[in-house]
Amino acid sequence: MAKSKKFEKIINIKNKKASFQFEFIDTYTCGMVLKGTEIKSIRESKISLTEAFCVFLRGELYVRQMHIAPYSMAANYNHAAIRDRKLLLSKKELEKLETKSQEKGLSIIPVRIFINDRGLAKMEIALGRGKKLHDKRHDLKEKDAKRELQRMALD
Known part of the structure; x- marks a missing residue:
């Protein structure tokens, strides 16, 4: 049997401005399509969500303007700091979000990034x-x- 890895360092990066600027109606947890050096930078907490926002492209949800600092130990195969990253949700959730986000005044905001167990x-x-x-x-x-x-x- 394989031993399960325990991650000692808890990663929980929050977008503090989001709760101040927006009233949350619905929240969802989704996965992300990342490159190897991006996940290593996230584990070092070198990420910024302050200017990030989500947008639909060709029926898929992407996050834009999320800054992940280049990994310091990577030489040639490093990632671009700001690029569109695909978010992974079920089709049902994507359809629901797409219809609601087209209403006036509603937008999709990244709230936090964490590493699960x-x-x-x-x-x-x-x-x-x-x-x-x-x-x-x-x-x-x-x-x-x-x-x-x-x-x-x-007191």
């Missing part, structure tokens, strides 16, 4: 609607109120 890189994407300025202010007030309650509880 089998060692595969997964991306969590969300169908979201952009927040208005007053929505953002309301969220900040709630956040401050929670912080104050935690301070009072500690």
Whole structure:
């Protein structure tokens, strides 16, 4: 029997701006088509999701503007830092997302990247609607109120 690999380092890279700028309606977990040097860079946490967004091309879902830094140990066979990367979802989920993303004001945003217990890189994407300025202010007030309650509880 083969021994199962345990990954000691937990990789969980979040897009913090996404929750502030968008109201999430639905979330999905999907796989990604990556090259060898890309997964090695992800395991070193050298990835940025701040400007990334998802788009449909020929009926398939791709993530654009996701920056994965080139792997430092690779010599000739390194990957391009910014390129379109295919996301893996079932046909049913793809059809549902495509119809909903064509509605006005809805977009698909990458929320976080993590490595599951089998060692595969997964991306969590969300169908979201952009927040208005007053929505953002309301969220900040709630956040401050929670912080104050935690301070009072500690005292």
